[in-house]
Amino acid sequence: MDSSTPASAQPPRAVVRPASGMVAASNGSAPVIVTTDIGTPRPLSTRSVSPKPPRASIRDVARESGVSLTTVSLVLNKNDSRISAATRQRVLDAMERLAYTPSRLARGLPNRRAKTLAVLVPALQHAFADVYFGEIISGIYEAAAERDFHIVLEVARREYVRRKEYMTLLDDCSVDGILFIGATEEHRWLSEFDGSTKPMVVVNNHFRQWKLHSVVCDYPSAGRMAADTLIEMGHKRIGHISGPSDMVLTSQELTDSFLERLGDHGVRLDQRHIVDGQFLVETGRLACDELLKRDPRLSAVFCANDKMALGAYQSVRAAGLVPGKDVSIMGCDDIPTAALSDPPLTTIRMNFFEVGAAACRRMLEMIEDPARAADFTMQRIPVAMAIRGSCAAPVVRPAKK
Amino acid sequence: MDSSTPASAQPPRAVVRPASGMVAASNGSAPVIVTTDIGTPRPLSTRSVSPKPPRASIRDVARESGVSLTTVSLVLNKNDSRISAATRQRVLDAMERLAYTPSRLARGLPNRRAKTLAVLVPALQHAFADVYFGEIISGIYEAAAERDFHIVLEVARREYVRRKEYMTLLDDCSVDGILFIGATEEHRWLSEFDGSTKPMVVVNNHFRQWKLHSVVCDYPSAGRMAADTLIEMGHKRIGHISGPSDMVLTSQELTDSFLERLGDHGVRLDQRHIVDGQFLVETGRLACDELLKRDPRLSAVFCANDKMALGAYQSVRAAGLVPGKDVSIMGCDDIPTAALSDPPLTTIRMNFFEVGAAACRRMLEMIEDPARAADFTMQRIPVAMAIRGSCAAPVVRPAKK
């Protein structure tokens, strides 16, 4: 969960050839852009070039339908009870005729509500391109759209946090609440929301030290399911590639419950069998290298997310072994790639879409009834095992060399 | 690019086991949610529960610093020229003391500018979880943030389009411009923007029949590079899995330039060697099945995107062949998974991040100088070959059976 990727964590470098006569994308940095303007310059249109064309306002509707501003406003807000059906219809007709659309900006002003939520993500490389974030955002979007709320995107870069722009966002009236994805212990500024009834929901992580609203996957169950599954298959020599458990509580929950359940079954892992893989493909690969070095006869590895599991595939292959046969590999998350890898990855399915949607619904509740914001809750979303080809009964293999 | 996925296109079904004593995620539909409220109810805080706490307004700053509203506004907007240094400082100090933040809502009202752009995506399954969209959105975000613009997300569902909400969005004043990702020929409503100077930019596609602003990858170059690379390696029996070229012009460009260049090299593909793979993993797999059926001695397949190439891997393996050895596979896009597949996928690297950023910069230009919106341009972003293990010189293999 760190924005800087260690040099060792680069994907295997491909040979990159520039198109002939064209500047190539230089490694990592932004490529030089060759602009080809093929647009046909058109004559300027005759209509005014003023910022916006004149639009019908509520005032126009009032005049057109012969009622007062208030009446139009009431009809608009379905606060109709004391408006007669006839009048209402007149107003609606006028709106129709004038193609009237209320201004979101102006509507928000008087009661300071923007009908907009901010989705805040940490400043990772191209954060929005990550399935994990993407899936959550899709869920948030869906739940927000149902109530006619908009979603704005925000990235919490260092500057952003230093200047407390997340607060500005709220004071701004440009946003009614903040949903924070990818929160870690590193984000100390969350303490500002500790016990406060400000509209903030932490998505898929939570904190012991602060009272904050949160919605998370059921990681304790996930850990137990992983342990049960591997034990049932007959594994005894098990390795674990954890997430950064000191930074992410949900990651800690997963690891703890996994180890505890293994212990219940009489299998005790010591520190030699556990390596932190930082949730990334490349560090996952390195972690697995390390595990296999420490115990070359490992029969199964449980990875705290699918990306690291994909790294583990590479590591196992590099050791001359076959993933899913010589070494069973289990992931967590069920990202789309999981089912496509070879062999298909056994993993724990997490419904991130639902996590996002639930978090958003919680947020909307708080906004509608601020009193409820005072009791802080954590909601758990259930998970399920997805068993595929990458896990099987252990095969005994001779110690190498 | 269709929102409904054919039943045949489901990923290989995994065995899904519910956690004991817990409701499982039912296939496809939203899982039943088990809510675990572990929040400690806290006493309501004593502070008022009114919608928002009172904030300092520009008026307060004016009073505090003993100047007029106008002066404060001028300082705020760095329209300082006619304000003396001393006064400016007094105002800035007052702002500091009162922790003043201007209201975005109120600022937008007078000149009808929200300093916000909308990113519109078609109603695909969890669109935001797609790397392709995500990468573009990241680019847009970055370019927008530089100029202090916000990004709001919008999904163009059928209802949305029918009610012309994209127009509402603009009239609304809630948004200053629209960036449309994932546009296809299906989106007929784009004709409303044909030749209009309304702030709309189409991202990574363009149209022959309409004058619209657009920024796209250099697909013609990409097609030629693909052809050159395969020919150089010695391939003659080449198959092509295209995108939906009737719906997406960039896809057509890629296919056309690929075929043309192959022709230049004396290799002519007829319709038997080309199958539409709809840009999806599963349909890509099926398309490759079909190609191999039609010509079992195919030595290379060029896929119009990486997802279909991953499907092709499955298909080739299912035929008992080894991808990258028996059949060379080339993709297009260079999504993160490409480098992780086995063998790593040879593909054409497209800088979607930059496409998004460039599109956004174009948008901002138009907003700042509406006159420029009148000449419609298309901008091309260069691409590069990324050669990895999935392509090699052809090996002759006996006709099967």
Place this chain on the structure above:
DNA sequence: TCCCGTCAGTAAAACATTTTACCGCAAACC
């Protein structure tokens, strides 16, 4: 001395809504 221009700043209108408090009228109640 008068006129003009510049400097430094201000008053007030405009933007498009919501919301609060009120009003006139008729029917119902005692």
Place this chain on the structure above:
DNA sequence: GGTTTGCGGTAAAATGTTTTACTGACGGGA
């Protein structure tokens, strides 16, 4: 017959800015 009540509606204040057009003071040139 006077008071209440409810209905259908309205006037006006409030929300927080930007922008246009103005003002007063002061210095310089004729």
